[in-house]
Amino acid sequence: MQRMTLMILWLCSAGAHSLAQEPAAGTKPNIILMMTDDQGWGEIGYNGHPYIKTPEIDKMASESLRLDRMYSASAVCSPTRASVMTGRSPYRMRSEKINGIPDARECFLPELLQEKGYATGFFGKWHLGGGAKRGTDKGFGPHERGYQHAIYTVNNSEHVDPAEWFQEGKLLPQLKGESSLLLAEKAIEFIRRNHREEKPFLATVWFHSPHKPYGTTQEFIDLYADYEELNPPHRVYFGQLSAVDRAVGMVRKELRSLGIAENTIIWYCSDNGSEYRTSDKRINPNAPAGRKFVLSTGGILVPGIIEWPTRIKEPRISRVPVVTSDILPTILDMLDMESNPKVVRPLDGISVLPLIEGSMTKRESPIIARLGARLGVLTDGFVFFTMPEGLSKEERRKNGGWLLPPAGSKNDTLYAPDDLLEKNNLVSQHPERVAEFKQLLTEFGASVEQSRAGNDYRD
Numbered sequence: 210m211q212r213m214t215l216m217i218l219w220l221c222s223a224g225a226h227s228l229a230q231e232p233a234a235g236t237k238p239n240i241i242l243m244m245t246d247d248q249g250w251g252e253i254g255y256n257g258h259p260y261i262k263t264p265e266i267d268k269m270a271s272e273s274l275r276l277d278r279m280y281s282a283s284a285v286c287s288p289t290r291a292s293v294m295t296g297r298s299p300y301r302m303r304s305e306k307i308n309g310i311p312d313a314r315e316c317f318l319p320e321l322l323q324e325k326g327y328a329t330g331f332f333g334k335w336h337l338g339g340g341a342k343r344g345t346d347k348g349f350g351p352h353e354r355g356y357q358h359a360i361y362t363v364n365n366s367e368h369v370d371p372a373e374w375f376q377e378g379k380l381l382p383q384l385k386g387e388s389s390l391l392l393a394e395k396a397i398e399f400i401r402r403n404h405r406e407e408k409p410f411l412a413t414v415w416f417h418s419p420h421k422p423y424g425t426t427q428e429f430i431d432l433y434a435d436y437e438e439l440n441p442p443h444r445v446y447f448g449q450l451s452a453v454d455r456a457v458g459m460v461r462k463e464l465r466s467l468g469i470a471e472n473t474i475i476w477y478c479s480d481n482g483s484e485y486r487t488s489d490k491r492i493n494p495n496a497p498a499g500r501k502f503v504l505s506t507g508g509i510l511v512p513g514i515i516e517w518p519t520r521i522k523e524p525r526i527s528r529v530p531v532v533t534s535d536i537l538p539t540i541l542d543m544l545d546m547e548s549n550p551k552v553v554r555p556l557d558g559i560s561v562l563p564l565i566e567g568s569m570t571k572r573e574s575p576i577i578a579r580l581g582a583r584l585g586v587l588t589d590g591f592v593f594f595t596m597p598e599g600l601s602k603e604e605r606r607k608n609g610g611w612l613l614p615p616a617g618s619k620n621d622t623l624y625a626p627d628d629l630l631e632k633n634n635l636v637s638q639h640p641e642r643v644a645e646f647k648q649l650l651t652e653f654g655a656s657v658e659q660s661r662a663g664n665d666y667r668d
């Protein structure tokens with residue numbers, strides 16, 4: 210009898226203990242943000258590439274929410290990365306350039322998640338500061354902007370046996386292996402540790418591939434050995450994407466073996482479109498018009514997938530436009546953190562949680578984009594790009610204002626979202642939409658200039 214009482218007491222206390230644990234594993238979703246570097250919309254198996262083998266990602270896409278109109282906030286690296294971390298237009302935080310660093314007063318996603326008890330880990334290419342070479346820009350490395358654990362490079366990496374990787378600001382000894390697989394291994398160690406400690410986690414895995422310097426291990430090059438029409442650089446480039454695919458598969462398999470896949474979100478995308486458009490059709494034969502560096506469909510339309518088995522029960526394909534700036538507002542919505550005072554506003558992204566849950570069929574607020582002198586508005590019905598007239602090549606690249614061409618300008622282009630090759634300019638059919646989008650851009654520009662003056666920061 211006494212033993213029974215003790216047993217009941219023990220059970221009660223164990224129950225009380227588990228209730229008191231905050232956060233309890235399984236209640237808050239784990240979050241894994243995966244991003245490739247320069248992977249174009251067409252450079253993936255499920256979008257019909259004739260060579261690239263991505264069976265793991267194709268499987269994930271077929272079991273998840275596939276975002277067929279996922280856009281990067283910019284057509285180059287750093288600004289898109291900044292949009293993921295803050296939910297804001299890169300222009301607001303003076304982070305629009307290719308090596309731009311967001312203002313130190315911006316609040317990054319992992320800082321917010323730490324408040325909710327999340328363990329935060331970063332793995333891969335950071336490209337938001339942290340030193341040109343050696344991780345010396347104090348205050349701007351991932352470990353200084355909210356990631357408790359960070360294995361990273363400041364910019365690009367060698368893909369085989371990389372030598373310039375850092376951990377929390379300290380240079381690591383040269384690693385052995387393929388860059389994407391190394392990142393998966395490091396992320397898996399982090400996932401296991403936090404699973405053991407019953408902590409929800411944010412693991413941000415920003416792959417270095419398929420960006421230069423091109424290279425991968427022989428096993429991935431050999432996947433393309435049978436295609437005689439391909440040359441060695443093709444095989445390496447495609448091999449890099451197959452290595453990313455293997456890495457994604459490793460992480461997904463680990464989540465399943467730990468029994469935590471159901472309540473783990475994986476959001477996969479690329480940071481901008483492919484570098485290849487006209488230079489080599491074999492690399493990117495089904496590419497949209499444009500390419501990296503140019504605000505255009507091909508510059509910003511990227512692969513997009515959200516996997517979250519507990520909330521996305523049936524696979525779906527969505528054509529609602531989504532942008533990398535939506536990632537932070539969506540996570541805030543998931544965790545009931547929308548009113549958190551640390552969030553720097555205005556946010557430019559929106560929560561797409563209703564899209565994940567199946568109740569959102571249209572995007573109410575347009576996506577507004579800019580790179581150099583080119584400006585864009587993306588809605589459910591239209592893709593609009595424009596830029597001022599009469600600029601020299603240098604001015605087009607550097608232009609600093611929110612200038613627009615006059616009505617009727619040949620620089621105005623309006624396409625249906627399905628017109629990936631930007632063949633059919635609809636400007637003359639919808640002059641009222643063009644005027645409306647230009648008005649939106651003017652208003653947005655005025656708001657951004659307020660932000661650039663520092664008005665969004667309290668101190």
Ligand SMILES: [Ca+2]
Pocket residue numbers: 246247285286420480481
């Ligand atoms: Ca990039």
